[in-house]
Amino acid sequence: MAHAIPEHLRRILDLARWAPSGDNTQPWRFEILGDEHVVVHGFDTRDHVVYDLDGHASQLSVGALLETISIAATGEGRRAHVIRRPGTPDDHLLIDVRFESDASLTPEPLISSIEKRSVQRRPMSIRPLTQAQKKKLEDALPDGCRVLWFEGLPQRWQLARFMFDNAKIRLMIPEAFEVHRAVIAWGARFSEDKIPSRAVGVDPLTARFMHWAMSDWGRVEFLNKWFLGDLAPRIQLDLLPGLACAAHFALLAPAEMRSVDDYLSAGRVMQRFWLTAASLGLFVQPEMAPVIFTRYHRQGIAFTRVERARTMLSAINARQSDMLSGQDVGSLFFMGRVGSGPAPQARSTRMPIQSLIYVPN
Numbered sequence: 001m002a003h004a005i006p007e008h009l010r011r012i013l014d015l016a017r018w019a020p021s022g023d024n025t026q027p028w029r030f031e032i033l034g035d036e037h038v039v040v041h042g043f044d045t046r047d048h049v050v051y052d053l054d055g056h057a058s059q060l061s062v063g064a065l066l067e068t069i070s071i072a073a074t075g076e077g078r079r080a081h082v083i084r085r086p087g088t089p090d091d092h093l094l095i096d097v098r099f100e101s102d103a104s105l106t107p108e109p110l111i112s113s114i115e116k117r118s119v120q121r122r123p124m125s126i127r128p129l130t131q132a133q134k135k136k137l138e139d140a141l142p143d144g145c146r147v148l149w150f151e152g153l154p155q156r157w158q159l160a161r162f163m164f165d166n167a168k169i170r171l172m173i174p175e176a177f178e179v180h181r182a183v184i185a186w187g188a189r190f191s192e193d194k195i196p197s198r199a200v201g202v203d204p205l206t207a208r209f210m211h212w213a214m215s216d217w218g219r220v221e222f223l224n225k226w227f228l229g230d231l232a233p234r235i236q237l238d239l240l241p242g243l244a245c246a247a248h249f250a251l252l253a254p255a256e257m258r259s260v261d262d263y264l265s266a267g268r269v270m271q272r273f274w275l276t277a278a279s280l281g282l283f284v285q286p287e288m289a290p291v292i293f294t295r296y297h298r299q300g301i302a303f304t305r306v307e308r309a310r311t312m313l314s315a316i317n318a319r320q321s322d323m324l325s326g327q328d329v330g331s332l333f334f335m336g337r338v339g340s341g342p343a344p345q346a347r348s349t350r351m352p353i354q355s356l357i358y359v360p361n
Contacts, residue, residue: 006035008076009099010353013038015072015114017350019271021061022051022288023183024195024348028065029358036078036100040065041358042093050175050303051292055091056263060333062093063267064274068114071275073099075107090260113278118347120283121201121237123244124339126156133280140276144254145269148324151247159287159337160242162323166290166316167238171230173304174217186211189346198346202236241285246339248287250323256330266333277338287335294320294329 005013013030021027022045031039042062044055052058070080078099085094128151129137138147150159170176186207188196197207213219213229223229242248251273253266277284294317296303297310304310321329 005032005353005357008078009035009038012069012072012076012078012099013356014353015075015111016065016069017353017356018115018117019061019065019068020117020119020274020286021064022049022057023179024191024193024350025049025058025061025183026193026351026356027058028062029356030353031358031360036098038069038097038099039358040069040093040095040097042095044091046091049179050173051179051289053292053295053301053303055260056257056295057288057292059093059260059263060267060270062095063264063269064271065267066095066097066264067268067271069097070268071108071110071272072114074105075111077101077103077105079105084261084264093260110272110275110279113275117275117278118283118344119199119285120339120341120344121199121241121285122344123241124283124337124341125246126244127246127340128152129246129282129338133282136280137273137276140273141251141269146252146327147273148250148252148327149247150249150323153243156243156245156248158323159248160239162290162316162319163238163242163287164234165312166293167234168230169293169309169312169316170289171220171233172224173306173309175304177214177217177220181214184214190349192349192351195348196346199344199348200237201241202233206232206236242337244339245285245337246282248335248337250332251334252324252327253331253333256328257333263333270334273334282338282340283344284336284338287337290316290320291332291335298329 025045027043029041031041033039044058045052046055066082073080079102081098081100083096085096088094141147183194184197185191185194186197189198190196210233213223220229251270257263274284293313297313297317
């Protein structure tokens with residue numbers, strides 16, 4: 001029988017569920033074992049999502065969830081103690097979270113940014129980040145982690161072109177098509193478990209064209225081959241937003257990313273950085289496709305049956321290595337762009353708490 005959810009845990013988890021996840025998959029469930037004990041079940045989508053190599057993208061998301069739980073718990077006067085159970089499968093993590101009351105705790109200021117944080121896929125202001133903003137973002141990182149900034153028009157153009165060229169790969173392979181078709185809620189402004197099409201970042205005409213084309217892979221292939229069908233989405237989703245921002249950034253771990261725990265820890269760092277950006281009135285858009293795809297290349301994994309895409313990825317990998325200025329690409333765990341501007345008018349929401357409760361068979 002499932003344990004009832006105490007009100008303080010409900011409030012913590014109600015905030016925690018706003019943690020970011022790839023395509024709003026929310027790869028977690030909560031098992032309530034007591035008034036101060038929750039088990040987080042962390043799943044992944046590696047078996048059907050090309051963007052989730054070895055489940056690492058989902059592990060980043062679960063790490064972001066754990067950081068959000070820890071931050072939210074301070075609002076209830078509690079410390080969260082997080083321990084991953086050893087020996088559990090990588091594709092079904094079990095993580096014990098036990099809460100301890102502490103009257104000396106004060107609520108973390110980042111609590112107010114948890115629900116405010118969102119993805120901004122549309123153009124942002126090109127006003128540069130101030131030194132104070134950059135310092136606060138850098139101070140959000142733990143010792144050993146680093147942020148590389150790509151600022152100014154020449155570097156923004158370099159990153160915009162990089163993302164634009166990488167986007168051709170994701171739009172020419174059927175493996176990514178199946179993901180895109182499954183995760184977009186067409187005609188929606190909000191969605192509990194997908195990306196609403198109004199938040200994707202294209203104009204209404206392009207959105208209608210994409211909706212029609214994405215009903216069948218054959219249509220996409222034909223349009224890409226004969227009518228440059230991928231050009232408008234790449235311009236609107238990658239090139240123009242890549243220019244219209246304050247900066248691009250890369251987050252690097254202290255050492256090469258190898259284990260599940262490395263990715264869980266990196267997810268916690270990512271979320272604190274992102275929440276700090278939100279607290280400064282800044283928006284972030286993740287730029288994770290090249291980070292993931294180049295790992296396929298470096299590991300020699302054939303991620304698609306399209307040979308041309310695999311050839312193109314070799315050049316993308318070389319360009320990414322050059323951009324990191326000799327830094328170990330194996331320590332790269334997150335890339336994105338950041339800037340200010342109007343808040344998104346459409347966004348992914350989250351499933352209600354009751355839908356996220358894990359009940360053992």
